[in-house]
Amino acid sequence: MATQIKPDTERAVRLFHALSDGTRLSILQRLRFGERCVCDMTDALDAAQSRLSFHLKVLKEAGLVADRREGRWMYYTLNPETLSEIAEVIDALASAPSPAEIKSGCC
Numbered sequence: 001m002a003t004q005i006k007p008d009t010e011r012a013v014r015l016f017h018a019l020s021d022g023t024r025l026s027i028l029q030r031l032r033f034g035e036r037c038v039c040d041m042t043d044a045l046d047a048a049q050s051r052l053s054f055h056l057k058v059l060k061e062a063g064l065v066a067d068r069r070e071g072r073w074m075y076y077t078l079n080p081e082t083l084s085e086i087a088e089v090i091d092a093l094a095s096a097p098s099p100a101e102i103k104s105g106c107c
Contacts (some may be wrong), residue, residue, distance in 0.1 A: 012089045015082070018062035023047065024055045028078065031065065035077045 018024060019072055030036055038056070042049050056076060059065045063082040068075050 011085075014062050015064070015086050015089070018058050018064055019086070021055065021058075023051070024059055027052070027055060027059060027076075028064065031076060031078045034073050037073050037075050040075060041076075 011052075019028075021090055023045065027041060028039055030044060037050060040054060041047075048054065056065065056067070056074075060067060060076075063079055065076045066079050067077075
């Protein structure tokens with residue numbers, strides 16, 4: 001029997017999966033300082049462009065980064081709305097549950 005996951009939980013799973021890799025976190029750290037070209041990140045992270053492209057794809061699919069093409073180069077920026085969404089999920093996890101959320105009993 002498959003467990004049903006609420007849509008907001010599914011979204012949180014995608015976001016946290018995107019954050020669960022050291023290379024992707026390093027990419028996000030670099031993008032904190034503004035838009036970056038893939039070529040700049042390959043040098044800074046000492047990573048092959050194909051490997052970096054895979055990680056950027058994961059970040060983009062999760063909505064954490066946006067891209068734009070200029071000539072043959074792709075430029076990436078952070079998506080602040082998605083970062084705020086992650087902060088909201090973490091805040092909700094850290095906050096005390098309301099009485100309505102607390103289920104009494106064991107079943």
